[in-house]
Amino acid sequence: MTKTLYIDPFGGAAGDMLLGALLDVGVAHERLMEVLAGLRMPGWRLDAVRDRRHGFAGTRVEVHVEGETHPARRLSDVEALLGHAELPERVRGRALAAFRRLFEAEAEVHGVPLEKAHLHELAAVDAVIDIVGTCAAVELLQVDRVVCGAVPVGSGTVATAHGILPVPPPAVAFLLRGVPIASHAADGEMTTPTGATLVTTLAERFGTLPEGTLLGLGVGLGTRSFAGLPNILRVFLMEEAPAPRLAGRPLVLVEATIDDITGETLGVLLDNLRRAGALDAWCLPGTGRKGRPLVELRAVAEPSAVDAVAAAVFAEGASLGVRLVTCVRPELGRRIVEVATPFGPIPVKVAAFAETIVSAKPEHAACLAAAHLAGVSLAAVVDAARAAGPRIGSPWEA
Incomplete structure (x- = not known):
């Protein structure tokens, strides 16, 4: 069985929403805080509360930071922070990949070298907690893979440290290259750079909810208000049956x-x-x-x-x-089964797929020889062999 995390960003994608949904689906807050303590980064607190928004119950997270502002960080600063942190290697690796992806997007859209790219408000302590916390929560769930649905981006404009920008902002548009965009769009920014970074880093593919057994559902609540559209993100914890292997x-x-x-x-x-x-x-x-x-x-x-x-x-x-x-x-798995008929024993070639018989074909040469010997039609022998042989749709017995 494959344990899959499916991200449904129907009402938007942001770091706090994804982290809230993961806590809501079952990640223990205490276990998450134990991992985040390995950052050895003072001056913050992560609150997670059950709340209700736009008719949906879910978990809302908020990072409280001492002081009002934090300096912009370069990629080298973040790499040094995570490199010296006491984190599980998979968490560190995913977080580093996410930040590199984010910095590369910022460098590209602003036309500056990677080492000079600044993240401004995106690199504040809350962004570090959102990204590292989300990577840690995915690891705590012990999932085998992550799949994400189509990502909504919104419409209109958004105020940023660079001024008023169109939605999706340039960094979000760059990050979502090759990703399916949802057809619905609220007035405003539905997916943030941090949210786009996380879904593109974590998801191995984008598409619909996979077939399987639903183990859990989590809802992360956002802070924005869209007309007629809830600012929520859902995660589905699925157990997928393995695909038949040929x-x-x-x-x-x-x-x-x-x-x-x-x-x-x-x-x-x-x-x-x-x-x-x-x-x-x-x-x-x-x-x-x-x-x-x-x-x-x-x-x-x-x-x-x-x-x-x-x-x-x-x-x-x-x-x-x-x-x-x-x-x-x-x-297909196959074997020859000899069946008894009024015209003598007839070999039947049986084939199976996914432990189920899908074909049972009497051997032509044997049927023809039996028909000539008994003085009956070929069809009579074939029908008798089929009636005596294994049934299509019955279980395959090795």
Whole structure:
């Protein structure tokens, strides 16, 4: 089973909202504070309270900082802070990746070297707590992967340290490149740079809620008021069943384009390819230059048989060259089961997928021989073998 954290930023994405949702889904506040104490950074306090906003009950977090302002930090300052902190390595690694992503966005949109990029209000103590706290909370949940839904950005303008900026602000737009944007948009900033940084750092993919068993639901409450839209972020803790895995083996596809061969010679060539070791061989009709008819010859073989199969093509003078394409062929689990019928025992080829029988096919040669011997139709023998054989949809017994 795979334990998945699904982030649903329907009403926005901000660091405090994501951290609140993770606490709401079950991360113990005391355990989180133990991890954050490893920052050895004085002058702050993290409060988490259950509250109600826009008709939703959830958790609201707030970082209280001693003093009104904090100096802007460069990436080197943050890296030094986290490098000397006593943090779990995965928490430190994710937090460093998040801050680097954020600084790179700021440097890009402001046209300055990375080492000179400032985060201003974004690098205040509360941003450090939001980012490191969120990374720590994800680690405490012991999830295997993180998936995120489409991200809403909002509309209009927002006031920042750089003045009035359009929504989404340049840094948010840069951070969300390649990320699906939600179609709904409230008037105002719905996703902050910190929120965009966290979802793009943590999520391995963006999409819809995965199929599975719901283990828990958390709601993080934001501080903004949007007309007709709740400023909330939800997280779903899911247990996903593993996808069925198909057995497979490496093979080689031998291909040749032939425009000068008779049908009789082509039939001989296909037989020779199978005798040379091809697992299967076939041809497809096509049209070449100047409207000339041609055939695409293809044979699939084990790597050890490729030389012999290619030699069979050359031996008939069918082509001046062949193409070798490596591939993997997933295969269903299968076996031969002998079933009793009024016409004698008939072998049935049974195949299964995801521990369920999906195919049960009586062997043609055996059915034909039994039909001739009993003086009945082939269809009668096939029907009898199917009736006596394993049922499609029944469990596969190894």
